[in-house]
Amino acid sequence: MSNKDRQITFENVSKFYGEVLGVNRVNLTIPPGITSLVGPNGSGKTTLMNLMTGLLCPTQGTIRVLGVPPDQPEALFRFLGYCTQYDSFPRGITGYQFVHSYLRLHGKTDSEARDLTQHALERVRLTDAADRKVAGYSKGMRQRIKLAQAISHWPLVLVLDEPLNGLDPLVRAETIALFRSLAEEGVHVIISSHILHEVDAISDQVILLSSGYVVAEGQIHGVRTEVEEHPMQILIRCERPGRLASRIFEQSSVVEARVHADGKGLLVRTRDPDEFYLALNRLVLDGVDLESVAPADDDVHSVYQYLIGPDGGSI
Amino acid sequence: MAVYKRSYHGYDGPQTSEWSRFAIIPRYAYRGLFQSKIMTAFFVLCFVPPMIFLSLIYVADNFASLAQLVQANRVGSPITIDGKFFLNFLNFQAGLAFILTAFVGPSLVSSDLTNRALPLYLSRPFSRAEYVVGKMAVLIMLLSLITWVPGLILFLVHSSLMGWTWSIDNAWIAWAIFVGAVIWILIIALLALALSAWIKWRIAAGALLLAVFFVAAGFGEAINAVLDVHWGKLINLMYLLETIWRQLFRLEEGSDITAASAWIVLGLICWACLALLGRKVRAVEVVR
Amino acid sequence: MNSDSGNLWREQVMAIMRLEIKKNFLARRGLWIYLLALAPVLLFAGHSFERLRHGRVCDLGQDNLIFATVFQFFFLRLAVFFGCVGVFMNLFRGEMLEKSLHYYLLTPVRREVLLAGKYLSGVVTTVVIFGTSAALSLAGLYWHIHPQVVRQYLLEGGGLEHVAAYLGITALACIGYGGVFLLMSFLFNNPMIPAAIVLVWEGLNPFLPAALKKISVIFYLQSLCPLEAPLRSKWAFLAINANATPPYLAVPGLLLVTLAGLYLAARKVRKLEINYGAE
Numbered sequence: 088m089s090n091k092d093r094q095i096t097f098e099n100v101s102k103f104y105g106e107v108l109g110v111n112r113v114n115l116t117i118p119p120g121i122t123s124l125v126g127p128n129g130s131g132k133t134t135l136m137n138l139m140t141g142l143l144c145p146t147q148g149t150i151r152v153l154g155v156p157p158d159q160p161e162a163l164f165r166f167l168g169y170c171t172q173y174d175s176f177p178r179g180i181t182g183y184q185f186v187h188s189y190l191r192l193h194g195k196t197d198s199e200a201r202d203l204t205q206h207a208l209e210r211v212r213l214t215d216a217a218d219r220k221v222a223g224y225s226k227g228m229r230q231r232i233k234l235a236q237a238i239s240h241w242p243l244v245l246v247l248d249e250p251l252n253g254l255d256p257l258v259r260a261e262t263i264a265l266f267r268s269l270a271e272e273g274v275h276v277i278i279s280s281h282i283l284h285e286v287d288a289i290s291d292q293v294i295l296l297s298s299g300y301v302v303a304e305g306q307i308h309g310v311r312t313e314v315e316e317h318p319m320q321i322l323i324r325c326e327r328p329g330r331l332a333s334r335i336f337e338q339s340s341v342v343e344a345r346v347h348a349d350g351k352g353l354l355v356r357t358r359d360p361d362e363f364y365l366a367l368n369r370l371v372l373d374g375v376d377l378e379s380v381a382p383a384d385d386d387v388h389s390v391y392q393y394l395i396g397p398d399g400g401s402i
Numbered sequence: 403m404a405v406y407k408r409s410y411h412g413y414d415g416p417q418t419s420e421w422s423r424f425a426i427i428p429r430y431a432y433r434g435l436f437q438s439k440i441m442t443a444f445f446v447l448c449f450v451p452p453m454i455f456l457s458l459i460y461v462a463d464n465f466a467s468l469a470q471l472v473q474a475n476r477v478g479s480p481i482t483i484d485g486k487f488f489l490n491f492l493n494f495q496a497g498l499a500f501i502l503t504a505f506v507g508p509s510l511v512s513s514d515l516t517n518r519a520l521p522l523y524l525s526r527p528f529s530r531a532e533y534v535v536g537k538m539a540v541l542i543m544l545l546s547l548i549t550w551v552p553g554l555i556l557f558l559v560h561s562s563l564m565g566w567t568w569s570i571d572n573a574w575i576a577w578a579i580f581v582g583a584v585i586w587i588l589i590i591a592l593l594a595l596a597l598s599a600w601i602k603w604r605i606a607a608g609a610l611l612l613a614v615f616f617v618a619a620g621f622g623e624a625i626n627a628v629l630d631v632h633w634g635k636l637i638n639l640m641y642l643l644e645t646i647w648r649q650l651f652r653l654e655e656g657s658d659i660t661a662a663s664a665w666i667v668l669g670l671i672c673w674a675c676l677a678l679l680g681r682k683v684r685a686v687e688v689v690r
Numbered sequence: 691m692n693s694d695s696g697n698l699w700r701e702q703v704m705a706i707m708r709l710e711i712k713k714n715f716l717a718r719r720g721l722w723i724y725l726l727a728l729a730p731v732l733l734f735a736g737h738s739f740e741r742l743r744h745g746r747v748c749d750l751g752q753d754n755l756i757f758a759t760v761f762q763f764f765f766l767r768l769a770v771f772f773g774c775v776g777v778f779m780n781l782f783r784g785e786m787l788e789k790s791l792h793y794y795l796l797t798p799v800r801r802e803v804l805l806a807g808k809y810l811s812g813v814v815t816t817v818v819i820f821g822t823s824a825a826l827s828l829a830g831l832y833w834h835i836h837p838q839v840v841r842q843y844l845l846e847g848g849g850l851e852h853v854a855a856y857l858g859i860t861a862l863a864c865i866g867y868g869g870v871f872l873l874m875s876f877l878f879n880n881p882m883i884p885a886a887i888v889l890v891w892e893g894l895n896p897f898l899p900a901a902l903k904k905i906s907v908i909f910y911l912q913s914l915c916p917l918e919a920p921l922r923s924k925w926a927f928l929a930i931n932a933n934a935t936p937p938y939l940a941v942p943g944l945l946l947v948t949l950a951g952l953y954l955a956a957r958k959v960r961k962l963e964i965n966y967g968a969e
């Protein structure tokens with residue numbers, strides 16, 4: 088299996104809905120692990136996921152999911168599971184039937200499908216409600232049954248559109264743990280979400296979208312480092328921030344140092360964090376007393392703010 | 403004890419009057435409807451027959467002058483403008499109104515039920531009755547514009563050409579046009595809404611509306627043929643309407659059923675439709 | 691196609707049919723299709739009841755003619771027609787409106803296999819419903835006739851062939867109209883307009899020129915009917931006679947039309963996109 092066959096690739100992919108732009112000239116490579124698609128409403132996250140799963144056909148460009156084009160569902164969905172954002176279900180179906188009946192379409196025997204269904208329901212903790220009609224489920228339960236269906240056939244690629252919507256905090260934590268364990272097993276988990284602190288906590292890498300364009304992709308730290316117009320913020324906790332400020336201004340990369348509101352820390356903005364950390368080490372060796380050093384804006388939220396803006400507009 | 407700042411005030415400005423609140427539904431419905439080019443084109447097409455009938459009235463009323471123009475000897479007009487003429491007009495327009503209803507009606511309630519949008523309406527100072535009246539108004543206004551409104555205009559045009567005496571003597575024709583059209587509109591609008599609410603699916607509701615008219619007519623004929631009776635016509639909606647129109651337009655030709663029985667059946671259909679709407683138009687749905 | 695994929699496709703078609711047939715038969719909003727099928731049964735049962743009540747003389751020939759008329763002018767043209775509209779247009783378009791079609795498209799099933807599974811489920815549903823209706827209607831028709839007479843007619847008077855022909859025609863009608871309406875559900879956002887056009891076209895069939903008559907489903911179905919039904923309409927004098935197509939041409943002709951419809955539908959389903967917002 089070549090390296091390309093272990094990745095999801097988009098080559099110059101565009102999708103237009105008539106005259107309306109869905110996504111434009113997308114070039115992406117998604118490796119295994121948890122990848123988050125982040126962007127404001129209408130930025131093209133769902134379009135990208137639908138293109139990846141063949142629910143939409145690209146206007147131009149090529150997509151390969153582990154080497155398989157999305158227009159071959161018979162091959163693609165052997166290893167791909169997709170939990171869509173659509174909150175609708177076939178009429179009159181129970182949770183169990185919902186998972187079981189579609190597993191039969193994979194060519195599984197009745198007993199195989201039963202075992203897989205049972206396992207999937209257990210993983211999303213929905214065994215007790217399995218025989219109830221899905222139409223009578225709460226929003227969180229509907230979300231979980233969709234998730235159960237998406238993971239029921241043990242996919243290698245799991246595409247999840249807003250999977251945490253409607254889940255209560257406990258189930259949310261369990262679901263995130265499930266994603267983590269799947270990613271650790273080598274599954275590609277692709278998640279779209281608006282909840283940035285959760286994305287930050289679980290993602291190995293992010294893809295930032297705005298107005299149909301990919302604004303940034305890669306590991307969060309790497310993306311943050313490349314946003315040069317916004318110097319990195321570092322919060323240093325210490326007893327004498329004034330004295331520290333006078334020392335660190337000797338560094339040419341430091342553009343701003345502000346004493347923290349409580350008087351027990353310093354917020355530094357630097358253009359070269361690596362050089363700054365080295366300098367800080369030297370200061371500590373010189374006897375400057377520091378309590379803690381932590382990046383203040385090396386997260387998805389900040390990257391989102393810098394690249395997309397607080398109003399969700401495009402850059 | 404917590405102290406809350408009371409800076410928020412509920413809206414206490416002017417509101418539209420309660421009786422006109424249903425009008426919000428047709429206002430937005432028309433905006434959506436006329437975005438469809440086919441719908442707009444068909445609606446425009448619905449005014450072609452009135453133009454043709456208008457030309458016929460003009461020709462009939464000015465036949466002598468027109469005959470002189472082409473130097474023809476005959477002076478009597480072959481077109482007679484009477485109750486039958488206006489009944490033919492109503493027949494034409496009723497057919498078009500039915501097609502328009504089959505196009506517009508099925509989606510009116512079904513889309514709200516399918517998308518669970520009814521609670522959005524009913525969680526506001528807006529009752530179920532107002533909702534139904536609003537949805538009915540969409541069809542009533544649209545269909546009125548192509549049935550009794552042009553019908554009465556034709557009547558007025560002919561009156562203006564024939565004079566005051568003719569108008570007074572034939573005022574019943576205006577009444578027949580208005581009542582005949584309104585009955586038709588009410589029946590098809592109620593049926594469309596009730597089927598739309600029952601089936602909750604636009605396409606099936608459309609199919610069912612066609613089926614109610616065509617299958618019922620066919621089945622009525624089958625009943626008459628197999629059982630050798632006449633009452634099969636009672637389930638033929640078009641025939642029922644035709645019977646009532648004939649009565650309204652004072653046409654003597656016999657019908658297989660009496661006008662009274664036609665009125666009773668139509669009343670029962672209206673009642674059944676309203677009962678179905680009352681049952682289906684609710685903010686909650688019990689999932690079994 | 692190797693035997694493995696052949697087996698898989700068969701299993702998948704069966705799985706789709708299991709899901710769809712259950713939906714088709716048990717959907718509460720499909721109740722009207724049952725009513726359509728029940729109508730002729732009640733009618734012929736009523737006919738027999740009336741005959742028994744009034745003690746009228748039984749005329750098998752006359753009854754057969756009545757059945758042929760109702761079968762051709764009501765059962766095929768209206769009941770089966772609208773039943774097929776309801777079932778086959780629901781298969782894809784209905785799921786698009788309910789926003790549940792994507793669940794099928796997210797399974798390892800070729801789109802053509804999905805189409806075949808859904809179409810066959812529609813055929814099974816309509817054939818069972820309307821086939822039963824036709825059989826019960828015949829039973830209702832002969833109910834008032836002495837069983838000995840009926841047995842003699844069925845076994846020695848060619849009655850059994852007639853019954854088989856009516857059931858076969860019903861099945862062919864479901865197959866033919868099914869293909870037409872399935873294709874229409876892909877071609878039009880609101881398939882009611884073409885359905886109404888087909889209804890008018892099929893209704894006008896007796897009055898169409900011989901060449902145009904052949905471009906319809908009803909023409910082939912009527913050609914197969916064991917008895918010719920008289921056209922009882924005030925416009926009957928306008929009817930144009932065309933030579934009936936022999937069964938060895940009518941059946942393959944109808945199946946070919948259906949296959950052509952299914953082929954076009956398969957091309958459409960291959961490119962089908964999920965865009966519920968546009969519905």
